[in-house]
Amino acid sequence: MNCPYCSSADTRVVNSRPSDEGAAIRRRRECTVCGRRFTTYERAQFEALMVIKRSGRREAFNPDKLLQKLRIACNKRPITEKQLREFAYTLEDTLQAPEVGAEEIGLHALRFLKSLDDVAYIRFLSVYRDFDSVERFIEEIKQLGAPSSEAEPEKR
Ligand SMILES: [Zn+2]
Structure with missing residues (x-):
């Protein structure tokens, strides 16, 4: 020194x-x-993942914020808190990048939910506000494929 x-x-x-x-x-x-x-x-200093917002502003990735959105989407769905936590707290390692667009975070979360529960997936689309536009939502749904029949309104 x-x-x-x-x-x-x-x-x-x-x-x-x-x-x-x-x-x-x-x-x-x-x-x-x-x-x-x-x-x-x-x-101690964490090498924080930086998220680039639509405004161009950068902020440190906050897994708790993401977790909150995921919880809303998964309310009363067959997804455990543990699954959500594992996803949110390992995303930073999964991405392996110093900075990432806010959309990228949203897309990862969407893919994660899609693999678990279609209803939670669709809900997340509506609570996640960091997409550019509704068009991007629709585009994403198309890319991931239509929700499976399991998610259709109760016929059983
Ligand atoms: Zn001196």
């Missing part, structure tokens, strides 16, 4: 202690060249 005053690389730690309830380590350092003291904070 170079001294911020004289840029010397020769600094020593005077003391260090946990900070921010253990989420960071605060270190008081002293430069051995100019003698001045300064403070550094060390904290």
Whole structure:
């Protein structure tokens, strides 16, 4: 850690202690060249997946936000909370990209739901607002194929 005053690389730690309830380590350092003291904070940093919104704004991917939308779509459907969590919390690894369009997230979620339950899939289409347009929804439905007969209104 170079001294911020004289840029010397020769600094020593005077003391260090946990900070921010253990989420960071605060270190008081002293430069051995100019003698001045300064403070550094060390904290863990996730390599966050960035989501590019339609507006062009970037924000860190939030699996909890996605999970919330998935829960709405899967309400009273035969999909477990565990399945949803596994999907939402592993998506970041699945995508393996530093940044991704918001639509891409939605499409992954749609494919995931399609593999489990057609009703939840259709519901998700209506709660997911990050698509460009209704046309994209329709296009996506076509690509995934029409819902299977299981999802048709109760005939049984
Ligand atoms: Zn210095």
